[in-house]
Amino acid sequence: MPPLRPSRIALRWLLAGGVAIALLAVAVPYLVEPERHFGPEEVTSPGADKVECEPPPEPMLSADSPRYFTDVTDKLGIDFEHVVGPLGTYFMPESVGAGGALFDYDSDGDLDLYLVNCGKSPKATGDFAPGTRTENRLFRQEANGTFRDVTAESGLGDTGYGMGCAVADIDNDGDADVYITNYGPDRLYLNNGDGTFRDITAASGIDNPDWGTCAVWFDYDRDGRLDLFVVNYADDPKYGHSIACGFYQGRVSYCGPLKFQPTVDRLYHNEGPATDDGGRAIVRFREVTHEAGIDTHPTWGFGVVSADFNRDGWPDVYVASDAGMNPLWINQQDGTFKNEGGLRGVAFNQRGTPEGSMGIALGDADGDGHLDIVVSNLETEGASLFRNLGEGAAATRPHTGWGTALIDLDHDGNLDLPLVNGRVVPCRHGFAPHGGRSDRVGGRLCRRDCLGTRTHLRRSRQRWRSGPGGHQLRDAGPRLPE
């Protein structure tokens, strides 16, 4: 890899940080029409009446506030729009959004941008506006720092109902390969080394038809080949996740996790190089979910990270579950894992209560040399900070958090904590968003010593953008049925 020029490094970090926040912010709006609820059943959410609608927050960026980001989206040629709907069927994946990755797909030393897209909801009537693109898209970073859409020529324009992706070199040939989690069958794309990818899902032996949300590559048996842990959300054979649930004062919205069945997350062992029926090189995987013990604890999984949490030299796995405990799978060094989430204090919050966990950030928040964990949760729960000393510490924000990260945004050596919020449960007076209806994110980036400051996402009806001072990507938002 050629050395990076300083100016490019700055741009790269600016972009990486900005896109990280933007991707984390792809939480779909919860703009629902109560009279249009779908499905033969409603359930009531006890406690919803206790959720007060807070007044819109005061702007948090003053004229002399530091600007960590500059909006370069249009300038750099990134025109991605995240598409869901058309709304009206309460198809729950609409309320989750999708992620993406910054990685160097063509090995030229410059980070490229891959953005996962959702698409049309299965039972939705109506359609998107003509020309709406629903496939995942890949943008190549050009020599001048701008981005060019190379989706079609790369072969990475997966059209599944996308949720997330995990990038790693799975065949040890030096280039980055891509796993995509979908609502429906996931996909594995092998990098051909010439700027193109090919779908090797079936030939590789990977078969995850469930609602995959997040995945991580890690070498759990330390044989030099990356293995795959895939987190799945919920099963709903009865309604296909198109079902509304009742809340306070007859209001309806997307259902919570307990309406559905939890799922088993899956572990695939990398068996090494092989060839497909046509004689082309592939990588073969074998599902080891059961023999590794992962099926002993189903989850409503939204996030997953891998690290050596107990410092024994073997990588472990931590899962954010939208209900119930968050499992911490400690590697037993023999191909099996044991859930020690409760034992190690990361399964529940500070009060011993399970939370609606969505995002996970991993980093050394207190600078003691050990990895700590931040988990974003549902409104009224706040995010949780777990220091890696067995201490659990609730950090914070009274909003429903989705994406989060621990990242040094201002290069001062301290990790900062962006938390992106979005409402899914109606409050006492309806669906007032976190801060009213406008087009900006007001936010103060959180240093390690100020866990508790807030970052608000405000939503418009059709699209969101961050700013002022924030990186910007656009979300096409809902196209409401006519």
Ligand SMILES: [Ca+2]
């Ligand atoms: Ca590149």
Ligand SMILES: [Ca+2]
């Ligand atoms: Ca590769």
Ligand SMILES: [Ca+2]
């Ligand atoms: Ca391995």
Ligand SMILES: [Ca+2]
């Ligand atoms: Ca370990």
